[in-house]
Amino acid sequence: MNLIDIFTYENLVHLIDILVIWFVLYNIANWVRGTRAMQLVRGIVILIVVRLIAWWIGLDTVSWILDQVINWGPIALVVLFQQEIRRALENLGTRSFFRPAGTSVPxxxxxxxxxxxxxxxxxxxxxxxxxxxxxxxxxxxxxxxxxxxxxxxxxxxxxxxxxxxxxxxxxxxxxxxxxxxxxxxxxxxxxxxxxxxxxxxxxxxxxxxxxxxxxxxxxxxxxxxxxxxxxxxxxxxxxxxxxxxxxxxxxLITENEKNHSDVFANLASWVAGSSKKKNGNRHDDNSKGGSGSDEVH
Known part of the structure; x- marks a missing residue:
């Protein structure tokens, strides 16, 4: 595998795409974890599971009621969790996402x-x-x-x-x-x-x-x-x-830095694995082409 193949435009776009999604989900998870919003997430998951079960069994009335709750629920959530939403937006505007590497003490x-x-x-x-x-x-x-x-x-x-x-x-x-x-x-x-x-x-x-x-x-x-x-x-x-x-x-040993290292290591492995797989497919295609030419001769 050629190292240059890892840094193709297509792989870099996929990597940036994954990093953006990971960054958003990671910060949402940090905000939700340990707050009342975590209980809300669990409640939403339970509603969705019950809705799927009701649809599978054929409980039309239950399905209709749950559909209304899911459709109109976001409006109620904004009212009930306005303080949490306000605090999250304030933190978004004041926190520093990037710090100089090697200059801070844990x-x-x-x-x-x-x-x-x-x-x-x-x-x-x-x-x-x-x-x-x-x-x-x-x-x-x-x-x-x-x-x-x-x-x-x-x-x-x-x-x-x-x-x-x-x-x-x-x-x-x-x-x-x-x-x-x-x-x-x-x-x-x-x-x-x-x-x-x-x-x-x-x-x-x-x-x-x-x-x-x-x-x-x-x-x-x-x-x-x-x-x-x-x-x-x-x-x-x-x-x-x-x-x-x-x-x-x-x-007081935090896992934040370990988690960051694990995430980036997994991403690097995924990119390397994708490139290796792609090169393997190319090799298989070349092998097939070569065997085809042998048969002609």
Missing amino acids: SEEIVMTALDQALPYLSRRRIGALIAIEQETSLAEIIDTGITLDAQVSSALLINTFIPNTPLHDGAAIIRSDRLVAATAYLPLSSNPSTSKDLGTRHRAGLGLAESTDAIVIIVSEETGEVSIAQKGVLHRSLKPEKYDQFLRDR
């Missing part, structure tokens, strides 16, 4: 560096803190309850946020990627009846968010200075520095 490393320095400081001085780190599930609704900051995370910023008697110390700080996006945010309290009665409001709030989302919530006790972490509805209490450091490192 966001998880920035967050870990800030936490490594801030948590021991807060713990030793018994400064109460509540820090939520966004994962797959969007915390947009939680962020809206606080004061918007949008500053790069640093230990100094986290420490000063929770210094007592300052405007931002009450409530939770929200971290998205490597940005401190909000402070004084309100977190829902845990409604689990089996929750220990000796938990304070800060711990109940951290556990409440961990029960309803996949966020990692760090709680520093104002009474004891102990560091606890809540995730997936479980509260890990009184962690030693080496324990919570390892816990955070194990869970």
Whole structure:
């Protein structure tokens, strides 16, 4: 296979076409995942499946009703999800899609560096803190309850946020990627009846968010200075520095760069495979032509 054959005009057009579709679908999936819109997508899939089953069985009335729901549903969706649509359009206008390669530090490393320095400081001085780190599930609704900051995370910023008697110390700080996006945010309290009665409001709030989302919530006790972490509805209490450091490192590993690498590797393999197949077909045609000429002779 000639390497030049991969970069033909036809292959490049196909590659650009696939990249554009992948880019659009990837961003839509990121926007939908972890929001109310994800539940909507599941509902639409269920409606379509039921509609197909009704058509196959011959349930005319059910099919007609579902057709009306599907036809008029988009109008209702625009009304019901106007906040999500507005937020998505705002993000589309403000986000940076392209960053210079090799000039940025991974966001998880920035967050870990800030936490490594801030948590021991807060713990030793018994400064109460509540820090939520966004994962797959969007915390947009939680962020809206606080004061918007949008500053790069640093230990100094986290420490000063929770210094007592300052405007931002009450409530939770929200971290998205490597940005401190909000402070004084309100977190829902845990409604689990089996929750220990000796938990304070800060711990109940951290556990409440961990029960309803996949966020990692760090709680520093104002009474004891102990560091606890809540995730997936479980509260890990009184962690030693080496324990919570390892816990955070194990869970703050993002798959974004790996996914990007896998996607581009798959695309390159697909293009190479298409070219190889095309060259194979050409070889088969030439072989057939050659065998035909042998028969003539």
